[in-house]
Amino acid sequence: MELKDRLKQARKHAKMSQVELAKRAGVDQTTISNLERGKHRGTSHVIPLASALGCSPRWLATGAGQMLEFGRDATDELVFQDAELVEGNEPLGYDEIELPCFREVEFSAGDGSTQVIENHGASMRFSLARLSRAGVQPENAACATVTGNSMEPTIAGGSPIAIDKGCTQIIDGKVYALDHGGMFRVKRLYKLPLNRVRIVSDNGNEYPEEVVSMGHEESPRIIGRVFWWEVFD
Template sequence: MEFKDRLKKARKARKVSQVRLAEMTGLDQTTISNLETGKVQSTSKVVQIAHELQVSSRWLATGEGDMEDNVAEFRSKQAPKGDELEMLDTIVTEGDEPLRPDEVMLPVFREVEFSAGSGSTQVIENHGAQERFSLPRLSRAGVQPENAALAIAKGDSMEDTILDGATLGIDKGTRHVIDGKIYALDHGGMLRVKRLYRMPIDRIRLSSDNSDEYPDEVYHVHSEEAPRIIGRVFWWENFD
């Protein structure tokens, strides 16, 4: 069964029309039709389509597993438990081969030095850098592809949780502070990774897991010195 067949099967099982599915996903009806006829082979909204049709995104994208796998995960919409991130399998891939239906290209945040050699930096998304990422993995984390990005951690402030050089997955759709969760920050042109905590009087606390060497920092959220939240870190991959 090809992607077009799985999409049609899922849509009919959900008893929605192509027009309705287009409304649910933000696509147009012509795109849905082209996907079901095979004129268009894939879409970056596979996860969202699977979510709306209440089927497994892994099954929809690749045909692997059962159509109903992990549906409970979509229906519950529960946030990850605990303060620690979930360590997942390696899912960033390299190469120039065409994207598979279960892959998406994600932008990479990086520090870029200003021109004229001033030594100052700014945090830029997708400054010519992209990496492949697994759509099913985004589905597991509940992250929409359009909200996902990657970055590389620097320094030892988050050891032993996140090591220097670790690849990070960032959900730009989650910029509100959830106490104890880890976020990627643009702090005056520096890309930083910290746990955040809300404090009274519109203040925010930045905490490092390596607290012996990196004490907590407190900022007023409206201060010019306060960091800008890029998004919540939902995945990381450490390298020894």
């Protein structure tokens, strides 16, 4: 079942017309029509739509879980917890999604070479409401943990971060996650002429600026833009 099918099912269950749903969710009726016809697959409107319909935003966005969580019905008011990234075995909340994690692992050959992989059995939880506010599609979201102090004081070593894999175009000064020859790196990027890029660490005293050419086999691969990180005091 796709998003268009789930949206239509939830709307019928709530006994709402597209016009009424649009009014309650604060979106244009054309948007709802396009979503139900499969012309628009974006999920940036999931939170207000789920709130108006009284259904689970996680189910509406991904199909996971039940349309109506146990003990809730379409007349209940949704209360979204502003949850941060957490790890654990507790059941997901109705407004949470499990995101895969990027990590750097050593090759089995044991020669010290590493590779950046996604998931490998690890995941973290993230609030769908937070994704919606950031304009990030749930299917493009992933997590990682920063190592080292190259981005201090902005991002401390050991901090969890959230990555938008749908944003790989460089916006000058934004923070990106990179796969650079099997190393997982988190840096600020700046565009230069001739397809070159400045790689900048916030801790510039210990980590000098680099300039690399993109598009080569040994060039860094942009995994996505880092749109959230946890700040330690």
